[in-house]
Amino acid sequence: MLRLERFSCGYGLFRAVSELELEVPHGTITGLIGPNGAGKSSTLMCVAGHVNLLAGSIVFDELDIGGLPATERVRRGIAIAPEGRRLFKDLSVEDNLRVGGLIHPAGRFKADRDYVLSLFPRLGERLGSLAANLSGGEQQMLSIGRALMARPKLIMIDELSLGLMPKMVDLCYDALLRLKQDGMTILLVEQNTDRVLSVADHVCVLESGHAVWSGNAADARNDPTLAAAYLGLH
């Protein structure tokens, strides 16, 4: 579905990621993990069209989308729940969802919104609240929900569990599994590696802008050197 080939991205002269090869197959959950500053978020923001692609290509659905503007990428089927959620804080929960679905006709809003609410029933109780007044967990749900409103083929989620209560993290991960059942392709960036390894099909470990390991999540779980070196598992 998504393939990054000799992918380098960054800002001006600063190269955040170099020569990354990454394959996100259709209908799977792929985890992109690694320490702070490894280039995970830059990778997602570059695929979304907000960070410069310095070299290589971004292939989505067999088309090179590296030259398309961000507004066009979401129409092709890539949506993002970015680092820090970046909700539209002065807008209500419902209006945040509405913005998420703007690329589709207004008539589809109710059905799409109801799908999101079936994943995150808590949001249903807060539809009229301003996004700024939600708890951290609810904000993360809204951020994912807003991205889903675009009816993407691929959803990219950055730092899903950061700063959330464990119970909220559980709810979000349950939703991911349900999304996968419904055929969604998910690219997940996390620092919480235990969690990623428990749901992901594939993982790629980034460090200082380079991929240092990639393969099946099951292999990653069973690889003691990897666990010790990069994942902080015990």
Place this chain on the structure above:
Amino acid sequence: MLYVELIAQGLIQGSIYALIALGLTLVYGLLRILHVAHAAFFTLGGYVGVVVANQTGSLAAAIVAAMIVAGLGGIVVFRLCYQPILHQPPFVPLIASIGLYIAAEELFRIVFGPSGLTYKYAFLQGEVELLGFLRFKTGELVVVFGSAAIIGVLSLLQTRTRIGVACQATVSDPQMAESFGISLSRVGDINFFVGSALAAFAGVMVSVLNNMVEPTMGSVPSYKALAIIVLGGLGSVRGTLVAALVLGVVESFGTIYLGHFLDRNAIAFAFLILVLMWRPQGLFARS
């Protein structure tokens, strides 16, 4: 009685300020630039209004024409003048904007002559008496109720329509708005169209009330509108509306009680300085 009359006069002046300052706030909220040249659309509105009114004899046609021409002019300025330099530091668009305003004033002088134009017909000059002791020109009531109606409709559109919500989202986080398919250029077009059209409406009404359109009629409103959006807390629409009305009322009282040694504009800026000493972030700063 005098107080009520002063407040009413202040609100009339304040509505005119509000119409002009709203466009500045919309542009500042979206692009973070101070659009000094905005007042040129106030003047442009006045000129288109007087020309169309004198040709057709219809003030309604004059208002509609002025708003449409100024609105389209706003889009042209956004696309040609601001969009290419948006990635530059903020003082670059600011200087471009000041230059554009000066050029526009000279253009009006060249095209329409230095001495100004007047209306051939007397529009809205009749007097209306309210509550038995308040007398207004019809035009003054049209200003107040017209601007309230327009601003009311706009705020409904902003909260109830998809385009309105898209504009709000863009102001809140432009990059994320793009990630949901919203084109920044189109939102810019809408903001410049609406803001410039509002200024043009104010321009027509002021020129009708004074029966005069001249090339420099925008200069005092231009810096007063800047003062208002600072007073209102930059980028806050509600703050701008309140600040405009407050400034109108302060001026109206000030000219009675301080008018013998300070002129109207000096009072306005003395008030601005006092408020900013007390609240440097403006009256209604966004958190």
